[in-house]
Every structure is written in structure tokens, then in C-alpha cells.
Amino acid sequence: GRTLSHLANRHRLPVPDPRRFVGFAGFLKAFGAICDLLVDDDDFQTAAADLFYEARRLGVIHVEVLFSPQIHMRRGVPLASIMRGLLRARENAMRTPGFSALFIADGVRQWGGEWFEQIVGALAPWAGRGVEGIGVGGDERSVPARAFAPAFGRARAMGLHTTIHAGEADGPGSVLEAVRHLDVERIGHGFRAAEDPGLVSLLRRRRIALELCPTSNIATGLVRSLQDHPARALFDAGARVTINTDDSAFFGTDIEKELRLAHC
Numbered sequence: 001g002r003t004l005s006h007l008a009n010r011h012r013l014p015v016p017d018p019r020r021f022v023g024f025a026g027f028l029k030a031f032g033a034i035c036d037l038l039v040d041d042d043d044f045q046t047a048a049a050d051l052f053y054e055a056r057r058l059g060v061i062h063v064e065v066l067f068s069p070q071i072h073m074r075r076g077v078p079l080a081s082i083m084r085g086l087l088r089a090r091e092n093a094m095r096t097p098g099f100s101a102l103f104i105a106d107g108v109r110q111w112g113g114e115w116f117e118q119i120v121g122a123l124a125p126w127a128g129r130g131v132e133g134i135g136v137g138g139d140e141r142s143v144p145a146r147a148f149a150p151a152f153g154r155a156r157a158m159g160l161h162t163t164i165h166a167g168e169a170d171g172p173g174s175v176l177e178a179v180r181h182l183d184v185e186r187i188g189h190g191f192r193a194a195e196d197p198g199l200v201s202l203l204r205r206r207r208i209a210l211e212l213c214p215t216s217n218i219a220t221g222l223v224r225s226l227q228d229h230p231a232r233a234l235f236d237a238g239a240r241v242t243i244n245t246d247d248s249a250f251f252g253t254d255i256e257k258e259l260r261l262a263h264c
Contacts, residue, residue, distance in 0.1 A: 003050040004249075007037040018250045024169050024220040027250060028139070034249075035071045044085025052093035052101060054248075058256050061098055066106045066135055069119055079122055087130045102132040104163065109138035113147035120151050124158060133161035135188060140170045146181040161185055163211065167192035169222060172199050179208065186211055191223070193239070194230035200237045209240040214261055215253045216246035226261060 008015040013036060021030040038044055048065070055063045069082055090101050105123055107116035116136070123131055134155045136148055145164060152162050164182060167175035168189035175193045178184050179202065190210040193199050203210070212231050217223040235241050243262045248254050 003046060004034070004037065007043055007046065010043070011037060011039060013037060018247075019252055021250070022221075024222060027220050030250060031247065032071070035068070036075070038072055039075075039077060041081050041085040041088070044082055045089045046085075048086050048089035049092065052089060052099075054254065055101075056093070056096055056099055058254055060255060062100045064102050064104060064133075066104045066137070068106045068108060068137065069123075070108050070111060070115065073119075079119075083126050083130075087126070090130055103130055104133040104135050104161075105131055107134065107136040107138075107148065107151065109136050109140055109165070110142045111138075112143050113149070113151050116148060117151035117154055120154050120158070120160075127158045127160055131160070133163060135163040135165070137165045137188065140166055140168060140174050144181075145174070145178040149181050152182045152184070156183075163188055165189055168217070169220075172196040175199060176202075179203070179206065184208065189213060189217065191217060191230050191234070194234050194237075197237070200234065200239050204238045204240070207240060209242055210234060211244050212241050213244045213246035213258070215251045215258060219251045231262060 005015050016030070016033040018030055018034055021027050038047060051065065052063065067086065069079055072082055073079060086103055093099060093101055105119065107119065120134060145166065155162060162182065162184045163186040164178045164184050165188035166178040167187060171192050172195050175187055175190050176199055178187060186209045188211045191212060193203060193210065214226060214229050214231060217229060218225065223229050231241060243258050245253055245255050245258055
């Protein structure tokens with residue numbers, strides 16, 4: 001709350017309420033409003049530093065942060081400015097003994113693969129130096145995963161790891177396409193894979209992890225309740241599942257809360 005207020009006041013903008021949204025489309029719109037507050041190096045450093053502070057407060061020893069450079073670059077923010085701010089925050093946070101952090105550059109599905117491939121290439125100076133992977137988020141129904149194959153191939157050639165949002169707002173076919181065409185190591189969300197036992201077997205054989213975010217899925221209306229979430233069924237089927245926060249400010253959660261929910 002304090003960080004949002006600081007950033008909004010700095011740029012003379014209204015203080016957005018990240019928790020006031022309805023459904024998945026509403027979440028994407030609210031996400032954009034928060035991004036409006038990030039304009040220069042100092043903004044990115046402030047936001048990342050707040051995230052790292054909260055992680056350390058909870059006793060987290062390693063955090064992997066997705067960021068969406070295209071959203072800010074489309075607003076005129078240079079990539080170098082984004083990276084300077086993020087990496088300064090990371091450098092400061094990693095002075096804490098035993099704490100580590102890395103960034104995953106997330107493409108926007110709606111904007112297609114060609115521009116994201118260019119973004120991946122532009123990230124070369126920071127590949128392996130704070131940026132350790134790429135992903136794709138946004139509306140997975142808008143553009144097929146195969147459109148991002150050149151970007152993912154380029155990323156792997158740079159030594160970067162890969163993930164993609166799939167099986168969140170779309171069905172198991174979205175997960176299968178990502179596995180077949182992008183050879184990803186992880187799937188963001190991916191809970192809809194539970195609807196296809198053959199797909200779950202494929203994920204298990206290939207040791208592809210699912211980045212499950214229960215509170216997020218309920219808040220966006222994609223799962224009705226915690227009892228309906230297929231996390232346990234996926235785990236029991238032998239899938240590699242991890243529990244994550246997604247965007248914690250939007251969903252009023254943190255990793256401790258998510259792990260307690262999963263334990264219940």
C-alpha cells in the first residue's frame with residue numbers, strides 16, 4: 001500500500017486499488033493500471049525492493065520474479081531503464097546472506113511472437129546476469145503458443161530457461177500446444193491439465209512443473225473454490241506441482257498463506 005501511494009504521488013496519479021477487479025479480464029485491466037505507475041529507473045527499483053523486502057520478511061530465501069518489459073516499453077519506457085532499476089534492487093537485496101533472486105522476462109500473448117522475439121534478443125546483455133528465463137502471460141486464447149517458437153528458440157540459445165501461462169483461462173489443449181511447440185520447462189498455472197489424464201502423464205514423463213496459484217485462480221473466477229481446485233488431484237497423479245503467489249498485491253496473499261492453503 002505504501003509503495004503504491006508513493007509511486008502514485010510521485011507521478012501525480014490516482015492511487016489504484018489492485019484488489020478491485022472482477023474476473024480475469026478485470027484483472028488484466030487492473031494490472032495495466034499498476035504498470036502506469038512505473039516510469040523510470042527509480043520506480044522499478046522501488047517496486048522490486050518492496051517485493052524483495054516482503055519476501056525476506058517472510059523468510060523466503062529464493063524468489064523468481066516475472067516482469068513484463070513490453071507493457072512498459074509500449075508506454076515509452078526504455079528497456080535499459082527497466083533493467084537498471086530491477087537489477088539495482090536485486091543487487092541490494094542479495095546483500096542479505098542466504099537470499100537470492102532472479103527475473104523472468106514475460107511476453108504479452110496478445111501482441112504475438114515477432115515483437116517478443118526482438119525483446120528476447122534485446123535482453124542479451126542481462127541474460128544470465130539477473131535475467132534467467134522468459135515466459136509468456138496475458139490472454140492465452142488470443143494467440144497460439146506456436147507463434148512464440150522463434151522467441152523461445154532464441155532464448156534457449158542464450159542459455160535462458162522457459163515457462164508460459166497455459167491451462168489457466170483456456171483448456172488442456174493450450175498446455176499441450178505449449179509443450180509440443182515450445183518445449184517449455186514449466187507451465188504457469190496449468191491446472192486445466194487435470195481434465196486430460198493423458199496430458200498429465202506427458203507432463204509427468206517430461207518432468208514439466210506446474211506453477212499453481214490457488215488464490216489467484218479463485219479471485220479471477222477461473223476456479224469456484226479452494227475445494228474445487230485440482231492441485232491435490234494433480235499432485236496425486238504424480239505431476240510436479242509448485243505453489244506460488246502470482247501477483248500477491250492483487251490477490252491479498254503471500255507465499256506463507258498459499259502454502260497454508262495447500263496444506264489444508
